[in-house]
């Protein structure tokens with residue numbers, strides 16, 4: 363039996379040391395040797411306090427107390443020890459025993475678990491607090507986890523997604539989780555619409571790899587609907603500001619072609635004088651840009667720049683807007699009267715766009731301003747002196763209009779002091795590349811893109827086009843091309859260009875008006891819808907050249923402006 367006990371004592375992992383009542387070591391098993399680094403041969407028969415420093419067995423012998431689960435360091439390891447007295451049948455202490463075990467691994471494990479728990483809580487906090495919507499799917503593409511931001515953004519609840527295929531949240535576009543699972547590669551900047559509210563998002567996803575094995579995919583959705591809304595609002599605000607101030611200078615006029623360079627030189631010279639300038643050129647050639655630049659280079663640059671589109675206002679409205687009116691001048695006139703554009707532009711510049719469109723009666727009044735440098739408000743008699751530089755612009759053949767008696771000859775000569783001809787784009791196709799680069803830069807800023815160039819083939823396509831809408835049309839084409847590009851593409855290719863061919867019978871406006879809607883709208887609404895579409899298509903066809911569009915539609919340019927305003931068609 364003693365032999366068996368010895369085997370047990372030496373095969374256990376627990377270290378065991380026993381002493382007699384004098385503290386002499388009587389048992390020192392193999393595990394005790396291993397844990398303390400002391401040989402049993404050395405220890406046995408010696409007083410325990412000589413063999414092991416700080417032993418508490420002597421204390422146990424003295425007090426007869428038990429000490430259970432005491433943790434302590436033993437060299438580099440951590441042990442847990444139970445110590446107890448050995449008593450004879452009468453209760454006398456005849457020795458003491460210490461049983462101890464190495465718990466270093468257990469403690470390290472416990473620490474690791476604590477650390478892991480901390481990391482997990484940290485990750486959970488981030489997962490719950492982040493504004494970005496996160497969703498996780500397993501390797502089969504089944505939803506396993508979504509955060510509150512995801513629920514808020516998509517309008518889907520956890521139960522709509524967890525355990526369901528990754529495609530369940532997609533309203534428009536492809537599931538990027540599935541793409542990640544197929545390719546094991548991250549996907550970035552995918553534009554999608556998600557959830558029942560079809561929220562516009564930019565999505566990215568990455569594979570979850572554990573030890574080289576695909577375990578699933580984690581996706582993040584960024585809500586861009588707000589950004590899109592704000593961008594549109596910003597665009598509108600910019601448009602309003604553009605109307606209120608002259609923001610362009612000569613540095614903004616792009617062009618190396620001889621014709622445009624000579625126009626710029628002429629305009630620069632004119633800017634130094636107070637002379638009336640008339641800008642002649644087709645729609646979209648940059649007349650307004652020139653008007654701004656002249657104002658900004660003149661000594662009136664700190665005065666107001668007021669732009670008036672003479673074709674966009676009816677005859678009576680144009681007069682009261684230009685010259686202002688006195689109280690009671692007409693029904694609906696404001697109390698106290700109102701200052702007109704000429705008065706607002708005092709000491710600054712007035713830009714009279716589409717001057718060829720004004721009526722003979724307004725021409726007479728304008729002539730008076732040019733001759734006398736004074737205006738009389740509508741309904742008033744008192745002349746008011748004004749100091750305004752006039753820049754006029756037209757697309758019309760004014761000489762012909764004079765011949766036909768539609769434009770007063772004396773006014774023509776008054777306006778035609780410094781005529782500046784701005785060439786159409788088709789006569790300066792060598793500028794297309796520079797203008798394209800300029801618009802790429804502009805749209806990169808507006809859309810947050812990083813497009814760098816246009817391919818030779820695409821540029822050639824642009825060179826072949828006739829550009830009825832001139833630079834404005836080119837600007838639109840570049841803007842639409844960039845919208846057609848994926849986020850990882852940075853060169854405009856032929857495939858990105860929108861349709862710029864002349865119209866064909868296949869895309870004749872109107873034949874694709876949604877028939878389904880007929881049931882839900884009135885005849886008036888249907889006609890308005892059709893009219894809007896028809897005008898938009900014609901404007902597109904002529905690159906937003908209003909004169910050509912109005913002619914093609916068989917309406918006056920004023921009527922075109924009126925309808926564009928009515929249907930909120932961009933100018």
Ligand SMILES: Nc1ncnc2c1ncn2[C@@H]1O[C@H](COP(=O)(O)OP(=O)(O)OP(=O)(O)O)[C@@H](O)[C@H]1O
Pocket residue numbers: 614615616617643644645646647648649650651652715757797800833834837908
């Ligand atoms: N040379 C140029 N360099 C850079 N941008 C230009 C140039 N010419 C025109 N643009 C741009 O083209 C667009 C149309 O120009 P603008 O409004 O000045 O033309 P416009 O001749 O006044 O047209 P409309 O007669 O239809 O009013 C603007 O966005 C303008 O910034």
